[in-house]
Amino acid sequence: MGLKHIIKKNKAVIKFLLVFFGSYLILALLYQAYLKYCPSEEFYPDYITHQVAHQSYKLIDVLGYETYIVKHPDNPSMLLAIKDQYVARIIEGCNSVSVIILFLSFILAFSKGFKETIFFIFIGGLLIYALNLVRIVLLTLGLYFYPQYGDFMHEILFPLFIYGVVFLLWLYWVNKYKKHKAK
Template sequence: MKTLLLKYKSVIKFILTFLLVYMVLTILYNLYLDASDGSIYYPDYFTHLVAIQTESLLNSFGYHAVLIPHPDEPSMKLILNGTYLARIIEGCNGVSIIILFLSFIVAFSGAFKTTLFYILSGSVLIYAVNLLRIVILTIGLYHYPEHANLLHNVIFPGIIYGMVFLLWIFWVNRFSKLNKKNA
């Protein structure tokens, strides 16, 4: 058993580090959500910010977008050219995806400055791509409502998770300590 533990030490360390960072950040994020009362930013700051930026981008693309707080649930109703198309919920804000990304990068950490820079730049990239994903999804739902399920449940999650996966691969191959040990 000891030889197995020694043989797979780096794998065990990665899994434990990933799980620890992911659990701590998820607990902190859930505490933040529980503390968000929606009095200033409804339903919470990050979801509200994504909703406002989505509305702004859609308007800059020539559509008439309007946000209305949902009366029955913590979300923002998105109305495009007079048609209620979608609701922006907490899961749309990208924070959970950023937590997943960050946990992996910390578990495969490299030099401190490089790791910190990659976490920050990767998080900004994920946030921006997620925002564009919501905008393009909204436009797609407006023009192709018959494909709503495919767009929302397959194509657009594939885009954001695929990008995160590519960021992970790039990190492991270029910057992680693991790659430097195997070189």
């Protein structure tokens, strides 16, 4: 069995891997360039993370808790406080961009038409972003009321929540992809 035969037999898998890893690498590099070359004093530490911190603060405020955010004095993050207690630190990794890049790369690798793929990426990305805000709000409130469970919530429960949603979106997309291919 020659290399040509193996490539021909596994063409779909090779295409998936190339598109997935290629798009992930390109998008991750673009995001890293954005972080490195687009710093902002007004929107500290970067625009997206700042917006996530501000939106999280607003959601907690709407729930009736006295809350505020401030720039962290020592590292690129925002401190989120309830009453007079700093509860959470929102860093670049909290802004959901890396998770959205992972989601998007998988969807592109199973692309099934430009409009449908772009629409699903847009809706899925918005859903991930919104659920990430809910995750931060729930985590912050959880840390405020139950600090003894902080590690469990931050390291296990809420990553399981956000990555679980991404996995379910992937499953939905793959099932639609299979039905599309069958037609």
